[in-house]
Amino acid sequence: MALAGVRVIELAGLAPAxxxxxxxxxxxxxVIRVDRTKVPVSxxxxxxxxRSVAVDLKTxxxxxxxxxxxxxxxxxxxxxxxGVMEKLxxxxxELLTENPRLIYARLTGYGQNGSHATAAGHDINYxxxxxxxxxxxxxxxxxxxxxxxxxxxxxxxxxxxxxxxxALLEREKSGKGQVIDASMVEGAAYxxxxxxxxxxxxxxxxxxxxxxxxxxxxxxxxxxxxxxxFMAVGALEPQFYLQLLKVLELDPRExxxxxxxxxxxxxxxxxxxxxxxxxxxxxxxxxxGTDACVTPVLSLDQVSSHPHxxxxxxxxxxxxxxxxxxPAPVLSRTPARPSPAAHLTTGEHxxxxxxxxxxxxxxxEQMLAAGVVEAxxxxxxx
Ligand SMILES: C[C@H](CCC[C@@H](C)[C@H]1CC[C@H]2[C@@H]3[C@H](O)C[C@@H]4C[C@H](O)CC[C@]4(C)[C@H]3C[C@H](O)[C@]12C)C(=O)SCCNC(=O)CCNC(=O)[C@H](O)C(C)(C)COP(=O)(O)OP(=O)(O)OC[C@H]1O[C@@H](n2cnc3c(N)ncnc32)[C@H](O)[C@@H]1OP(=O)(O)O
Numbered sequence: 001m002a003l004a005g006v007r008v009i010e011l012a013g014l015a016p017a018x019x020x021x022x023x024x025x026x027x028x029x030x031v032i033r034v035d036r037t038k039v040p041v042s043x044x045x046x047x048x049x050x051r052s053v054a055v056d057l058k059t060x061x062x063x064x065x066x067x068x069x070x071x072x073x074x075x076x077x078x079x080x081x082x083g084v085m086e087k088l089x090x091x092x093x094e095l096l097t098e099n100p101r102l103i104y105a106r107l108t109g110y111g112q113n114g115s116h117a118t119a120a121g122h123d124i125n126y127x128x129x130x131x132x133x134x135x136x137x138x139x140x141x142x143x144x145x146x147x148x149x150x151x152x153x154x155x156x157x158x159x160x161x162x163x164x165x166x167a168l169l170e171r172e173k174s175g176k177g178q179v180i181d182a183s184m185v186e187g188a189a190y191x192x193x194x195x196x197x198x199x200x201x202x203x204x205x206x207x208x209x210x211x212x213x214x215x216x217x218x219x220x221x222x223x224x225x226x227x228x229x230f231m232a233v234g235a236l237e238p239q240f241y242l243q244l245l246k247v248l249e250l251d252p253r254e255x256x257x258x259x260x261x262x263x264x265x266x267x268x269x270x271x272x273x274x275x276x277x278x279x280x281x282x283x284x285x286x287x288x289g290t291d292a293c294v295t296p297v298l299s300l301d302q303v304s305s306h307p308h309x310x311x312x313x314x315x316x317x318x319x320x321x322x323x324x325x326x327p328a329p330v331l332s333r334t335p336a337r338p339s340p341a342a343h344l345t346t347g348e349h350x351x352x353x354x355x356x357x358x359x360x361x362x363x364x365e366q367m368l369a370a371g372v373v374e375a376x377x378x379x380x381x382x
Contacts, residue, residue, distance in 0.1 A: 001028025002334045006074045006168065009034060009066070010050065013079025015123075015148065016184060017107045018046035019157030021077060024164065025049030026327040026336040029075075032353055034066065035346045037374045042346050048318070049339035053354070054347030054374040057088055061372040065354075070095050070102060072357055074177075075164055077105045082117040092179045102177040103167040107160045109151070111183030123148035123156075123184070130155070130189040139209030139216065155187025206261075212236070218268035219244060219258060222297055223275035230297035231275055231283050243292040248274045318342040350375040 006029040010021035018033075025031040026049060035042060037056045053069075056062040067090065070076050076095060078085050085091045085106075092104045109126045110116040116129070124145045127133040137144040160182040167178055189196075195204060203212060210216040219235045235244040241258050245251070250270065256263030275283065280296050287294040298306055304315035304323055316326050320342030327336035350373050354364050367373045 001337055002331060003028040003165075003168075006030070007072065008032070008075040008077060008164075009069050009073050010077045011079060012036065012042065012044060013107070014043070015046065016152045016156030016160070017077055017079035018044045019153050020105070020107060020160045020164070021050060022046045022048050023157065023161040023327070024075070026338045027331075028334075028336070032069065032073075032349070033344070034069075037347075037371060039346060042344070044344075047344035048324070048341070050344060051349035051353055052344050052346055053350040054376075055350075056372055057090070059370075059372050061367060061370065063088055063090060065359075065367070065372070066090060067095065067098060068359075069353075069357055071099045073099075074101070074168065075103045075105060077107065077160070077164070079107050081120065082108060082110075082112050096177060096179070100176055101171060103164055103171070103180065104177065105160055105164050105167075105180040105182060107156060107182045107184075109184045111186065112181045123151040126151035126155070126184040127188055129185045130192065132188055132192045132195065135195060135204065135208055135214060137208055139207060141209070143208065150191065151184040151188040154191045155189070156182065156184040159187035159190065216264065218264050218271055221268070221271075223272055225275055225280040225283055226277060227279040227281075229280035231280060231287075232295050232297050233271070234293040234295075236293070240291050240293045243290050244294060247286050247290060247292055247294070250274070345376040347374040347376045 003024055006024070008021060008024050008029045008031040010017060010031050010033045012018075012033050012035045021031045021033065031050045033044070033047065033050045033052045034057075035052050035054045037054045039054075042052070055065055057066060086093075095104060096102055106112060108117070109121040110119065110129070124133070127136075127145055127150050128143075130151065132150060133143045133145060135143075136146060160180065163180040163182055167180060171177060198204070204214075205211070206216060208214065213220055215221055217236075219233055219241055222230045222232050224230055233244065235241040238258065242252060245255070248271065255270070256266060278286075283294070284296045296302075296306075303309055309315060314326050315323055316338065317323050319340045322342055324338070327338055330336075350368075351364055354367075354373070364373070368375060
């Protein structure tokens with residue numbers, strides 16, 4: 001796999017950093033998640049392909065242990081607010097001195113400087129500070145965050161993974177590591193560059209929810225079907241729009257022009273009435289094979305059985321039968337091979353990893369006895 005041989009130390013975080021670590025693990029990196037001790041159950045649902053060691057970083061021995069892991073690793077990924085790692089004596093200054101090849105990834109909401117740098121926050125806060133949240137939501141309603149996808153994952157975990165891969169590639173030439181300052185505010189905004197760049201062509205001149213791509217246009221929206229499900233319509237171009245009207249059995253000569261903003265509410269009423277006349281499966285059959293840009297809004301339990309997704313194998317199952325999206329993109333020669341493991345217990349691999357990193361049995365025993373590290377019973381045989 002593309003990242004085979006890359007060693008990553010992921011300090012346990014909430015969602016963005018775990019997702020970043022999972023992406024790296026899916027594509028072959030060896031990711032070790034450093035969990036807190038005395039926390040039997042991790043909230044990390046994105047643990048696929050990782051191993052867990054439980055270390056108390058509030059002890060000098062625990063911090064020394066982490067330094068020893070980082071000296072022998074390629075990447076350290078930390079999910080804490082600005083300054084936390086420095087307080088532990090584990091900041092870039094220390095770790096890059098001990099390992100100049102280390103890629104030190106810092107995934108935060110607001111970045112390593114600025115008035116908010118030390119403030120707590122979550123996806124919705126970062127999305128709000130990016131400007132994008134102001135553009136999300138129906139006309140006349142308050143801004144609506146699209147789950148915690150844009151800041152936590154698109155602008156956070158995935159952007160940080162890109163930064164890590166870029167730094168790994170650059171290190172091939174320079175031989176040097178560097179610090180990655182991954183701010184979710186900036187990552188989300190960057191992922192939304194189109195909004196800034198397309199403003200110049202009038203894409204966002206109208207209020208929230210009244211533009212071409214934010215739910216304003218009746219030919220770029222969702223519609224309830226007779227059975228209470230939905231169809232998604234994306235018929236932007238005139239040639240696709242005409243195919244939409246054809247399947248809906250509407251005569252364009254009897255309708256207002258597609259781009260007549262003032263007539264969009266009337267068009268939406270007409271489309272709503274048509275879509276409400278048949279069940280989703282019937283509309284799916286009618287639109288299949290056309291270029292009307294109309295698709296069923298699939299629920300999470302429908303996606304893997306949809307013929308297209310099934311043919312591609314777009315969704316997989318882990319050893320526990322849990323379904324998950326296949327890692328993307330698919331590399332032709334070195335594709336991701338996600339681990340099938342369904343569970344990860346805090347400290348499950350503490351002994352195994354410490355042995356791998358050169359700790360001898362006496363050192364491990366001492367740290368276990370002192371509570372510097374913890375090992376879950378399932379896997380900790382010396
Ligand atoms: C929308 C998403 C949220 C996704 C996660 C959700 C799934 C879950 C989040 C909260 C959960 C709920 C909650 O826990 C309450 C219930 C609990 C119950 O058990 C289950 C149900 C719950 C409802 C539960 C359900 C779900 O699990 C949740 C909803 C996001 O937006 S996530 C993005 C968050 N932001 C960032 O990641 C940006 C960067 N990070 C930060 O800004 C801060 O870390 C953050 C997130 C604000 C947290 O701040 P906090 O003060 O807690 O920590 P830090 O300041 O970072 O400092 C870390 C301290 O920990 C010490 N430390 C670290 N490792 C170790 C170690 N191995 N040993 C010892 N100590 C360690 C470190 O030294 C720091 O200590 P100090 O404070 O003394 O410096």
